[in-house]
Amino acid sequence: MRMTNMVETTSTSNTSGLHVHRNSLFHMSFHWGHKSEILFSGWPGCSSGMYALALIFVFVLAMIVEWLSYCNIIKPGANKVAAGFFQTAMHTARAGLSYMVMLAVMSFNGGVFLAAVFGHAIGFLVFGSKAFRKSGGAKKMPNLPPRK
Secondary structure, eight states, X not given: OXXXXXXXXXXXXXXXXXXXXXXXXXXXXXXXXXXXXXXSTTOEETOHHHHHHXXXXXXXXXXHHHHHHHOOOSOTTOOHHHHHHHHHHHHHHHHHHHHHHHHHHTTOBHHHHHXXXXXXXXXXXXXXXXXXOOOSSOOOOOSSOOOO
């Protein structure tokens, strides 16, 4: 099949693991390199600097997901209705950011995958593990239940 036919077609696959969709190439298996689309059409483009920014963005998103999973913002004795709405908002934000990290990983870029994994790992180390927890006193439960 000629490339012009592939570009004109809305969606086509070939044996090389690439998927052509509306003038864009998507890898359907893990690949390495900075020429990739992550989350948004045309982003980060072909620039190594923008690719590094995209990796940092995914890393920070994964860390924020971990922070939302282990933060204790609601004070004991707070209004139960207000606390319930706040927990719901936090859960919604955590779910949305988790899906963004998942969609970034679905770019099948090895660097993005590693940035997401390390972001979750460092986020758990800082916010969820005993390594940085203040000693003494009873353990406070996080505001949100753990992700399943």
